[in-house]
Amino acid sequence: MENHDQPAGDGARWMALAGGVGGSPRGASYACRFAGIGACVPAGRLTTDELMASTKYKTDIELERLTGVRKRPVVRAGEDSYTLALGAARDALAHAGIDAGDLDMLLVSSISRHVGGMRIQIEPPVSVSLKEALGARRAITTDISNACAGMLTGVFILNDLVRQGRIRRGMVVSGEYISELGRNAAQEVRDVLSDQLPSLTLGDAGAAAIVERAPDGAPGIEVAGFTTVARHSRLCVAFPATIGPGTTMHTKAREIHQAGTDEAVPLLREMLDQAGLQFGEIDYLVPHQTSVRAIRKGMEQWSQDLGATPKHVVVTVDELGNTSSTTLFVALWKYLNEGRLAPGDRVMLLALASGLEVGIVIFRPGQLVERYGHDH
Amino acid sequence: MGTIIEAAATATESSLGAVQLAGTAARFCLKRAGRTPDELDLLINVGVYLDNNISEPAIAALIQEDIGANTEQHPGGGQGTFSFDVRNGACGLLTGIYLADGMLAAGTIKTGIVVAADSDPDPGISEGFVFPAVGGAILVSADDQRTGFTAFRFATFPEFAGLFQSDLNWRQAAPDGTRQPGRNILTVNVADTYATRAADCAESTTRELAAASALDLDEVGLLVATAPVPGFAGELARRLGISAGRVASLPRSLAGAHTAAPAVALEPANLAAAGTTIFVSAGAGITVAAALYRG
Numbered sequence: 001m002e003n004h005d006q007p008a009g010d011g012a013r014w015m016a017l018a019g020g021v022g023g024s025p026r027g028a029s030y031a032c033r034f035a036g037i038g039a040c041v042p043a044g045r046l047t048t049d050e051l052m053a054s055t056k057y058k059t060d061i062e063l064e065r066l067t068g069v070r071k072r073p074v075v076r077a078g079e080d081s082y083t084l085a086l087g088a089a090r091d092a093l094a095h096a097g098i099d100a101g102d103l104d105m106l107l108v109s110s111i112s113r114h115v116g117g118m119r120i121q122i123e124p125p126v127s128v129s130l131k132e133a134l135g136a137r138r139a140i141t142t143d144i145s146n147a148c149a150g151m152l153t154g155v156f157i158l159n160d161l162v163r164q165g166r167i168r169r170g171m172v173v174s175g176e177y178i179s180e181l182g183r184n185a186a187q188e189v190r191d192v193l194s195d196q197l198p199s200l201t202l203g204d205a206g207a208a209a210i211v212e213r214a215p216d217g218a219p220g221i222e223v224a225g226f227t228t229v230a231r232h233s234r235l236c237v238a239f240p241a242t243i244g245p246g247t248t249m250h251t252k253a254r255e256i257h258q259a260g261t262d263e264a265v266p267l268l269r270e271m272l273d274q275a276g277l278q279f280g281e282i283d284y285l286v287p288h289q290t291s292v293r294a295i296r297k298g299m300e301q302w303s304q305d306l307g308a309t310p311k312h313v314v315v316t317v318d319e320l321g322n323t324s325s326t327t328l329f330v331a332l333w334k335y336l337n338e339g340r341l342a343p344g345d346r347v348m349l350l351a352l353a354s355g356l357e358v359g360i361v362i363f364r365p366g367q368l369v370e371r372y373g374h375d376h
Numbered sequence: 377m378g379t380i381i382e383a384a385a386t387a388t389e390s391s392l393g394a395v396q397l398a399g400t401a402a403r404f405c406l407k408r409a410g411r412t413p414d415e416l417d418l419l420i421n422v423g424v425y426l427d428n429n430i431s432e433p434a435i436a437a438l439i440q441e442d443i444g445a446n447t448e449q450h451p452g453g454g455q456g457t458f459s460f461d462v463r464n465g466a467c468g469l470l471t472g473i474y475l476a477d478g479m480l481a482a483g484t485i486k487t488g489i490v491v492a493a494d495s496d497p498d499p500g501i502s503e504g505f506v507f508p509a510v511g512g513a514i515l516v517s518a519d520d521q522r523t524g525f526t527a528f529r530f531a532t533f534p535e536f537a538g539l540f541q542s543d544l545n546w547r548q549a550a551p552d553g554t555r556q557p558g559r560n561i562l563t564v565n566v567a568d569t570y571a572t573r574a575a576d577c578a579e580s581t582t583r584e585l586a587a588a589s590a591l592d593l594d595e596v597g598l599l600v601a602t603a604p605v606p607g608f609a610g611e612l613a614r615r616l617g618i619s620a621g622r623v624a625s626l627p628r629s630l631a632g633a634h635t636a637a638p639a640v641a642l643e644p645a646n647l648a649a650a651g652t653t654i655f656v657s658a659g660a661g662i663t664v665a666a667a668l669y670r671g
Binding site (some may be wrong): 012013014015016017018019020078112113115118119120122123124127130132140141143146147149153157160161163164166226227228229230231234236237238239240241242245246247249263266353355373 | 410417431434436447450458462482530545659661662
């Protein structure tokens with residue numbers, strides 16, 4: 001972990017900042033890094049043309065033009081939230097080169113909890129069966145839920161515990177079978193003003209991230225922060241469908257995008273200050289993936305307000321849709337596999353989610369890139 | 377320096393849904409501690425059975441807005457509130473406290489609240505839902521002088537996963553047309569053997585916690601033991617040899633309370649007088665969470 005200059009003034013931070021502004025008051029602070037990123041992207045694909053041809057009502061919605069989403073992965077028979085999570089967890093373990101028995105903590109952050117097809121499991125927590133299936137014998141387990149920010153919330157929690165030495169290594173995993181929300185929306189959407197329009201962009205995927213103690217001075221997680229701007233808490237709400245199996249989601253899309261864009265500005269500034277960085281020094285910004293247009297509009301405002309632009313902005317929503325809590329890590333996994341990241345790059349993960357949750361993690365991949373067959 | 381419990385509170389107004397129950401308990405808890413909502417750096421909701429079975433956003437965010445905790449940003453003007461949900465069944469409150477303890481120890485937060493509430497999401501339609509509607513809240517903070525929580529232990533027993541299961545599943549309309557056009561129905565199934573197995577698992581985990589902490593169970597001043605089945609605390613105390621006078625009990629009307637049960641049991645307790653308190657919760661899974669607290 002690098003030492004950064006302390007921020008000016010009293011160091012007040014609106015975000016809950018891992019380790020506090022000035023470091024841990026109780027005991028040592030270890031460095032922390034990503035040991036492996038895994039994903040399970042189902043092989044099925046549903047194009048936007050196919051989905052829009054399935055709407056119950058004739059609509060004039062040009063979904064692909066509006067969102068940039070051309071297609072999204074969809075589960076096939078036998079796949080659900082649980083199988084996607086399990087596949088992603090195994091992939092992350094394989095890339096990290098560690099045994100599940102070495103995990104001290106296992107967090108499951110799926111929003112969808114389809115276990116056994118369309119059945120939504122409430123109890124026991126999904127983490128109990130995933131722990132058993134993986135053989136994570138000594139892991140403390142719990143499910144967490146924080147909308148599309150769930151996985152990054154898990155990283156925030158694990159990073160905090162690793163830095164204190166309470167755990168050495170932990171995993172957060174999500175499996176999202178949410179294309180069914182799109183199927184339900186297709187039965188009810190009538191026009192572009194429908195509050196279920198965003199459901200038509202959703203795709204299925206599992207993702208997992210392993211966070212571990214790093215040697216002193218090794219590249220890794222540099223800052224991690226989260227906050228909830230709760231005056232926007234009811235802009236996107238999901239609950240069991242009334243028209244059929246599964247779930248429906250109701251979103252005030254324009255309002256939540258604008259709120260996310262606006263609220264993120266001072267928080268981005270805080271985290272950049274904490275890291276001692278300018279926005280232009282970020283090599284890769286991985287934002288939450290709702291639509292190409294939303295990302296572009298957000299970037300325009302952030303670049304204007306922060307006076308710079310990251311060198312690369314990662315967009316995967318066109319090919320993968322919005323895979324909710326897994327989006328940031330599916331994107332990261334894709335870029336790692338494609339050899340696009342260098343060990344010294346500065347990567348910013350930006351979660352913007354219903355709540356309104358804003359989470360920011362800045363890290364350098366370091367040894368992570370070698371795990372994907374790239375040595376740069 | 378340790379993580380201490382500043383206050384616990386409950387809410388039982390039968391007309392309220394889970395989100396309101398949790399919010400009301402949170403307000404009571406803050407008032408009891410002499411705190412304002414804006415002092416909360418962290419809000420964790422651990423309730424499982426929620427209004428309309430809502431899955432997004434985190435219920436904690438809704439509660440944060442309802443109680444008015446830093447709902448708008450004032451960058452540079454102090455710390456906001458970070459809210460998320462823990463879904464670890466009846467072990468949720470202790471799990472939430474464990475995560476809050478970690479963030480307090482790290483200096484990530486200074487004050488946190490863990491709230492819980494369950495109520496029947498679909499009265500008259502849900503099947504097997506027997507848990508009393510109650511909300512609870514526990515406020516924790518870092519204290520320079522007092523010890524507070526000293527150890528946690530968690531265990532899972534997946535061989536008993538089938539003894540306590542709940543899910544939402546689509547049920548087609550009844551042939552006689554009484555239920556149209558079909559519905560997602562919450563079903564809770566708790567086997568007759570669950571209570572005994574939960575006590576078995578909780579006993580072993582509690583003994584492990586005591587052994588790892590060099591604690592003689594005779595030294596325990598208070599046992600706060602909860603599970604979503606009536607009679608759990610008494611049974612566990614009997615097995616551990618802890619006398620009835622040292623067991624925090626739930627009011628008869630709230631016996632079998634679910635995620636909020638530890639707050640209900642704790643509300644009238646005096647942790648300082650107890651000296652050493654053991655918290656034990658057992659839930660579906662079977663999961664067990666246990667913690668040791670020095671008042």
